[in-house]
Amino acid sequence: MARVGVFVCFCGANIADFVDVPAVVEESKKIKEVKFAIEYKYMCSDPGQQMIRDAIVQHRLTSVVVAACSPRMHEKTFRKALSDAGMNPYLLEVANIREHSSWVHQKDKKAATEKASDLIRMAVAKSIANEQLHSISVPVTKRALVIGGGIAGIQAALDIADARIPVVLVEKSPSIGGRMAQLDETFPTLDCSQCILTPKMVDVASHPYIELIPYSEVLELEGFVGNYKAKIKKKASYVNFKTCTGCGACWQKCPVKVPNEYNMGIDKRKAIYTPFPQAVPNKPVIDAEHCTMLLKGKCGICAKVCEKGAIDYTMQDEVIEREIGAVVVATGYDLWDPKPYEEYGVGRFKDIITSLEFERMVSANGPTGGVPVRPSDGKVPKSVVFIKCIGSRDEAKGIEYCSKICCMYTAKHAILLHHKVHDSHAYIFYMDIRAAGKGYEEFVKRAQVETAATYLRGRVSKIYKKGEKLIVRGEDGQLGQVVEVEADLVVLATAIVPNKDNPDLARLLGVSYDKYGYMSEAHPKLRPVETAKAGIFLAGCTQAPKDIPDTVAQASACAAKVCGLFSGDTMLKDPMISTVNKEFCSGCQNCVTVCPYQAIVTEEIPMGHGSKETRVVAKINEGVCQGCGSCVAICRSMAISLAGFTDTQIINEIVSI
Ligand code: FAD
Ligand code: SF4
Ligand code: SF4
Numbered sequence: 001m002a003r004v005g006v007f008v009c010f011c012g013a014n015i016a017d018f019v020d021v022p023a024v025v026e027e028s029k030k031i032k033e034v035k036f037a038i039e040y041k042y043m044c045s046d047p048g049q050q051m052i053r054d055a056i057v058q059h060r061l062t063s064v065v066v067a068a069c070s071p072r073m074h075e076k077t078f079r080k081a082l083s084d085a086g087m088n089p090y091l092l093e094v095a096n097i098r099e100h101s102s103w104v105h106q107k108d109k110k111a112a113t114e115k116a117s118d119l120i121r122m123a124v125a126k127s128i129a130n131e132q133l134h135s136i137s138v139p140v141t142k143r144a145l146v147i148g149g150g151i152a153g154i155q156a157a158l159d160i161a162d163a164r165i166p167v168v169l170v171e172k173s174p175s176i177g178g179r180m181a182q183l184d185e186t187f188p189t190l191d192c193s194q195c196i197l198t199p200k201m202v203d204v205a206s207h208p209y210i211e212l213i214p215y216s217e218v219l220e221l222e223g224f225v226g227n228y229k230a231k232i233k234k235k236a237s238y239v240n241f242k243t244c245t246g247c248g249a250c251w252q253k254c255p256v257k258v259p260n261e262y263n264m265g266i267d268k269r270k271a272i273y274t275p276f277p278q279a280v281p282n283k284p285v286i287d288a289e290h291c292t293m294l295l296k297g298k299c300g301i302c303a304k305v306c307e308k309g310a311i312d313y314t315m316q317d318e319v320i321e322r323e324i325g326a327v328v329v330a331t332g333y334d335l336w337d338p339k340p341y342e343e344y345g346v347g348r349f350k351d352i353i354t355s356l357e358f359e360r361m362v363s364a365n366g367p368t369g370g371v372p373v374r375p376s377d378g379k380v381p382k383s384v385v386f387i388k389c390i391g392s393r394d395e396a397k398g399i400e401y402c403s404k405i406c407c408m409y410t411a412k413h414a415i416l417l418h419h420k421v422h423d424s425h426a427y428i429f430y431m432d433i434r435a436a437g438k439g440y441e442e443f444v445k446r447a448q449v450e451t452a453a454t455y456l457r458g459r460v461s462k463i464y465k466k467g468e469k470l471i472v473r474g475e476d477g478q479l480g481q482v483v484e485v486e487a488d489l490v491v492l493a494t495a496i497v498p499n500k501d502n503p504d505l506a507r508l509l510g511v512s513y514d515k516y517g518y519m520s521e522a523h524p525k526l527r528p529v530e531t532a533k534a535g536i537f538l539a540g541c542t543q544a545p546k547d548i549p550d551t552v553a554q555a556s557a558c559a560a561k562v563c564g565l566f567s568g569d570t571m572l573k574d575p576m577i578s579t580v581n582k583e584f585c586s587g588c589q590n591c592v593t594v595c596p597y598q599a600i601v602t603e604e605i606p607m608g609h610g611s612k613e614t615r616v617v618a619k620i621n622e623g624v625c626q627g628c629g630s631c632v633a634i635c636r637s638m639a640i641s642l643a644g645f646t647d648t649q650i651i652n653e654i655v656s657i
Pocket of ligand 1: 147
């Protein structure tokens with residue numbers, strides 16, 4: 001005879017404000033098999049769990065229903081409470097009365113209460129048919145894949161590799177380094193970006209546990225936590241990296257000039273190029289979209305001048321496979337295109353640039369020798385207007401969120417301008433100054449004091465041209481009046497946005513992403529670096545805009561998660577997997593086609609009755625099956641059953657309501 005215990009959680013006010021919890025408990029007590037029901041403020045807390053443990057023993061419960069938040073949140077917590085009380089953990093059912101009731105029916109407490117009772121009734125009915133299940137042990141491939149070689153990917157790769165775990169680092173562009181390689185000095189300490197980044201880049205290339213695969217992209221990821229297989233496309237570089245010495249003779253002689261991405265298009269690079277002098281690997285690649293030899297079969301100069309014979313115009317893209325156990329996604333960010341700001345003359349006035357263009361100009365290895373210049377006439381600007389929140393916090397033109405770093409780097413830009421052009425003056429139009437971080441408020445103060453920059457609180461309404469100058473018209477919130485500032489150069493702090501291929505990559509990995517294209521963490525507070533897909537973690541700006549210190553911290557957190565995952569030779573897997581009843585299986589193989597994890601194979605078994613003939617039946621690979629249930633639904637012979645979700649359990653649920 002089933003003896004079910006029901007434990008209903010208030011979840012503070014989350015459930016209790018919209019569901020009449022005591023009424024739900026009374027309703028539960030009316031169910032024949034329920035021998036004990038109780039409510040508590042926080043069922044997941046230690047006293048809450050103790051209630052469950054005590055009741056299991058005192059009331060000789062045969063299964064437990066916890067009515068609380070999503071099982072994603074605390075199923076493991078409650079399963080452990082059952083284990084601690086000597087009960088099989090899979091005799092637990094969670095009725096999600098928070099996400100499925102209180103949160104979605106906040107305007108109708110009566111209906112929310114009735115629905116909560118229904119959900120509990122279903123969970124009780126299902127739990128009666130629950131069976132004792134046991135976790136499955138599967139081997140772990142102790143190799144991590146890091147996608148993206150910016151500072152996030154670099155830090156994660158180094159931390160994992162330092163724990164002697166092999167890492168495959170896949171970078172889309174010809175060199176690692178990401179956006180940080182484009183920066184000059186960095187807030188809040190003004191240390192030189194290259195000086196702190198390039199040694200790490202070199203460490204990546206020389207680390208015995210890191211396989212660096214530049215100029216590559218992940219095409220496919222199949223499998224599950226601990227046992228993924230990645231297909232990686234290595235784009236043809238047309239240069240044999242083994243023989244190339246990186247001497248640069250090729251790109252010096254190449255006649256084709258193309259806007260240089262590294263310098264934000266301010267100057268040109270060649271069709272064969274190394275992205276920047278400190279690139280890792282420091283080998284050139286041929287840009288197939290611009291090389292006249294590859295496009296028209298004319299030229300071939302680079303092959304002629306290369307003494308090592310490293311140029312190979314016949315090179316093809318290559319697809320390679322790597323087996324891995326975990327993935328760190330670190331694909332970073334892009335800058336929002338400010339074109340919608342037509343009233344500022346974006347695109348019409350040459351002397352309006354973006355913050356990253358300014359950053360390149362003031363960089364020691366930048367295209368203008370470390371000094372800002374006006375794109376229109378090459379003159380050094382004396383009056384520079386910086387405008388913050390371009391696109392950020394502007395729903396009408398751009399996006400709702402704050403890009404988080406622009407207040408800080410604009411303060412930095414004021415300081416760098418002052419250092420490079422002593423007789424210059426910076427004007428900064430801002431909405432707020434957000435400087436929450438260690439040493440950040442002090443840094444902004446330093447910018448204000450050291451440079452005497454004029455901070456003007458208000459939006460810019462228009463920019464127009466007057467002779468050689470740009471006139472920036474905006475509000476001065478403190479004086480409550482419209483001001484006009486004469487500028488030689490205007491710098492727009494454009495919003496941070498995710499890489500445009502982030503949604504495609506997220507879909508490929510099976511990870512969710514938000515409406516902007518940032519990949520989503522499993523829980524914003526408690527699981528900030530994990531995704532909802534086990535074994536896939538997020539580092540850096542792929543998850544949200546952030547500065548270097550936060551990016552590095554998150555990358556190291558990912559590395560800690562990966563090392564934790566790989567701490568044993570095997571890992572335990574939930575036993576909710578499918579099994580095939582061979583007697584019923586007709587061998588149609590519909591299940592093989594539908595399984596998204598390729599967990600079903602076929603085997604030949606004897607026909608039976610002494611016959612020598614054989615027939616084909618489906619067979620589940622226990623380690624690969626993820627218990628999604630697709631095969632159960634497609635099987636017309638009803639030969640497949642999913643542990644924990646048997647037909648009896650599902651029918652019990654339906655009948656109960
Ligand atoms: P990224 O640097 O964007 O690196 C991502 C990498 O992933 C890139 O190499 C990219 O090519 C690669 N990638 C993308 N997609 C794929 C794919 N599908 N497959 C493989 N590889 C892929 N922060 C500070 O702390 N201090 C500062 O002074 C500072 N100044 C800044 C100034 C400006 C103007 C800007 C815009 C930002 C500034 N920042 C500063 C912020 C800093 O740039 C970021 O915090 C940091 O670069 C984030 O690193 P990341 O690795 O997450 O991303
Ligand atoms: Fe490499 Fe040859 Fe170019 Fe020198 S000339 S960088 S060896 S490809
Ligand atoms: Fe440049 Fe292509 Fe000519 Fe080489 S073959 S020099 S990359 S244009």
